[in-house]
Amino acid sequence: NECPRTQKPFTVYSQSLKEKLIAQSNLESDLRHALAANEQLSMVYQPIVNTIDGTLIGCEALVRWQHPVRGFVSPVEFIAIAEQSELINLLSRWIVAKVAEDCHRMVENNIRIKVSINLSRKQFSDVHLVKRLSKEKAKLFPANQKINLEITESALFQNTQYAINLMHELKLAGFNLSLDDFGTGYSSLSSIQQFPLDNVKIDRAFICNCVDNPRDGLFLQTMSDLAHQLDLTITAEGVESSEQWQLVSDKGIDYIQGYLISMPLSIDDFITFDPVA
Numbered sequence: 621n622e623c624p625r626t627q628k629p630f631t632v633y634s635q636s637l638k639e640k641l642i643a644q645s646n647l648e649s650d651l652r653h654a655l656a657a658n659e660q661l662s663m664v665y666q667p668i669v670n671t672i673d674g675t676l677i678g679c680e681a682l683v684r685w686q687h688p689v690r691g692f693v694s695p696v697e698f699i700a701i702a703e704q705s706e707l708i709n710l711l712s713r714w715i716v717a718k719v720a721e722d723c724h725r726m727v728e729n730n731i732r733i734k735v736s737i738n739l740s741r742k743q744f745s746d747v748h749l750v751k752r753l754s755k756e757k758a759k760l761f762p763a764n765q766k767i768n769l770e771i772t773e774s775a776l777f778q779n780t781q782y783a784i785n786l787m788h789e790l791k792l793a794g795f796n797l798s799l800d801d802f803g804t805g806y807s808s809l810s811s812i813q814q815f816p817l818d819n820v821k822i823d824r825a826f827i828c829n830c831v832d833n834p835r836d837g838l839f840l841q842t843m844s845d846l847a848h849q850l851d852l853t854i855t856a857e858g859v860e861s862s863e864q865w866q867l868v869s870d871k872g873i874d875y876i877q878g879y880l881i882s883m884p885l886s887i888d889d890f891i892t893f894d895p896v897a
């Protein structure tokens with residue numbers, strides 16, 4: 621009902637002010653501040669369920685940043701920025717400590733599941749990774765907490781022999797290992813057999829059209845068969861419809877994760893989440 625001519629100057633002014641504030645903000649120093657002040661950052665948890673009966677078997681921890689001026693900033697964006705400096709170490713320490721705290725909340729609520737934590741490429745190439753994670757596991761997490769580490773193909777193929785050795789050390793330290801976003805990188809199906817993995821996560825890109833695209837269906841079947849031959853479990857990411865759930869189930873894929881089951885949840889919402897509801 622408002623007159624566009626009187627509304628316009630106001631809109632233009634408020635937009636340019638916001639743009640100015642955004643231009644002045646520097647994501648790296650803003651992230652440094654958020655970490656130091658322990659504010660704006662939070663963790664959310666997305667349920668991972670059994671494909672056959674929908675029972676909760678685990679969750680993936682995902683970091684969130686609510687920037688005071690920009691609003692929600694994608695973790696893809698700010699993790700890339702953090703990786704350009706030693707800030708990634710502070711960030712990953714913060715993430716692990718927060719996840720550990722929330723694992724205690726889960727256990728207090730009788731939820732004993734595997735929790736998955738993402739490792740960025742640079743974190744994976746940190747020579748102190750095993751020592752640091754082992755310490756944090758022993759010191760911060762509930763006793764016997766199952767922790768799964770998600771690693772992307774690009775991290776593994778930077779230096780194959782280094783990756784294999786590091787993964788063996790992580791396994792000895794009691795961590796489970798997933799290959800994340802499988803299918804989006806350059807690795808061939810067979811090249812994954814050289815890594816000591818427990819699980820492969822098929823990227824959402826192969827799930828979103830799988831009901832209509834027979835080639836995606838074929839890829840899912842081939843991946844599922846290969847994973848099982850290699851004694852790995854397989855998870856489908858980004859399942860959004862019951863048709864996709866059905867198809868993924870027909871292919872023998874063990875676990876699913878996606879908006880159909882649940883969005884990533886705050887710890888308060890996660891502990892009251894009921895997968896069968």
Ligand code: C2E
Nearest residue numbers: 681682683695696715738739740858859860877878879880
């Ligand atoms: P990812 O590890 O492959 O995580 C899955 C992403 O898919 C998440 O995005 C999740 O919210 C989204 N997702 C889950 N189900 C669905 C669905 O049904 N449909 C659609 N469209 N999306 C779905 P998010 O949280 O934005 O994270 C993006 C990426 O950022 C992650 O990809 C991961 O690589 C990275 N990331 C997130 N949190 C962390 C973290 O704590 N540490 C590190 N190193 N990386 C993180």
Ligand code: MG
Nearest residue numbers: 680738770800
């Ligand atoms: Mg992941």
Ligand code: MG
Nearest residue numbers: 800801821857
């Ligand atoms: Mg993934």
Ligand code: MG
Nearest residue numbers: 801823824857
């Ligand atoms: Mg993904």
